[in-house]
Structure formats: structure tokens, C-alpha cells
Amino acid sequence: MQLYTLVKTDSSIKLYQITLMNFKIDTKEKFTVITPVSDVLSDKLTAELIQIATSCLQKEIRNLVVNLQNVFSITETSASQLVKLGQTFQENNASFVICTLQPPVEEQLEKMDLLDELNVTPTESEAWDIVQMEEIERELLDNDDFEFSEE
Numbered sequence: 001m002q003l004y005t006l007v008k009t010d011s012s013i014k015l016y017q018i019t020l021m022n023f024k025i026d027t028k029e030k031f032t033v034i035t036p037v038s039d040v041l042s043d044k045l046t047a048e049l050i051q052i053a054t055s056c057l058q059k060e061i062r063n064l065v066v067n068l069q070n071v072f073s074i075t076e077t078s079a080s081q082l083v084k085l086g087q088t089f090q091e092n093n094a095s096f097v098i099c100t101l102q103p104p105v106e107e108q109l110e111k112m113d114l115l116d117e118l119n120v121t122p123t124e125s126e127a128w129d130i131v132q133m134e135e136i137e138r139e140l141l142d143n144d145d146f147e148f149s150e151e
Contacts, residue, residue, distance in 0.1 A: 039072045095135070
């Protein structure tokens with residue numbers, strides 16, 4: 001399926017063709033939600049996800065929630081890449097949260113000993129709560145006026 005968009009420039013209107021991606025992308029107030037459409041998070045799909053996710057680090061809204069509600073299987077390489085992606089976001093002072101894991105994916109991550117390395121919430125609403133808490137934490141840690149007193 002192809003989508004077309006009209007772009008108006010100073011002198012003309014141009015038609016650009018956009019191929020539909022394998023993801024639904026929704027930008028919220030403090031984070032972007034990426035939801036894979038496929039039921040399998042393959043290595044190829046994960047590479048595409050990483051490309052989209054890392055581009056978020058260059059934007060004003062840098063926090064990312066990956067909603068895996070449609071995913072029922074994940075490759076070991078993909079799972080490892082998600083862990084690395086989460087670390088990249090953390091190193092760049094941005095939140096990376098995975099939400100709505102399906103039981104088969106949760107079991108796969110548990111068997112790979114990777115579940116505890118990911119920031120996972122049951123719902124998108126709880127992912128939003130995590131993003132808010134991490135934003136507050138970063139603000140407090142970045143604030144030079146904040147001091148701990150010794151008693």
C-alpha cells in the first residue's frame with residue numbers, strides 16, 4: 001500500500017510517495033510511541049526499529065516507548081538489540097520503556113535472561129508514568145542548586 005502526500009513549496013506543489021512502514025508511530029507530549037505492526041519482531045524489523053528510535057534522540061521529544069502489543073515472537077538477536085537500544089537511550093539521558101509484552105515474548109525474554117535488563121511495564125499508561133518519573137529524576141540530578149546535607 002502506498003500513501004501520497006502533497007507538499008507545497010514557494011513556487012509549486014509536489015507529490016511525494018511514502019511507503020507505509022512496519023510501525024505505527026505516535027508522538028505524545030513527552031514521548032514517542034512506536035508500535036510494530038508485525039506479530040514477529042525479526043532481525044530486519046528490529047534494525048528498522050533501531051533506526052527510527054535513534055532518530056528520536058535527535059528530536060525535542062527524546063523519550064521512547066515501544067509498544068509490543070502485536071508481537072508474539074522475538075528473535076534472540078532482536079532481544080539483545082533492544083537491551084542495547086535501552087542502554088543507548090539511558091546514556092543519552094532519555095527514557096526507553098517497553099510496554100504490553102505478550103506472554104510468549106515475556107517468556108522468551110525470561111529464558112534469554114534479558115527481561116530484567118529492560119524497562120518493562122504492563123500498559124502504555126504505566127510507561128508514561130515511568131517516563132515522567134525519569135524526567136523528574138534527571139531534572140533533580142541536573143539541578144546544581146540541589147544539595148544533599150549531611151547530618
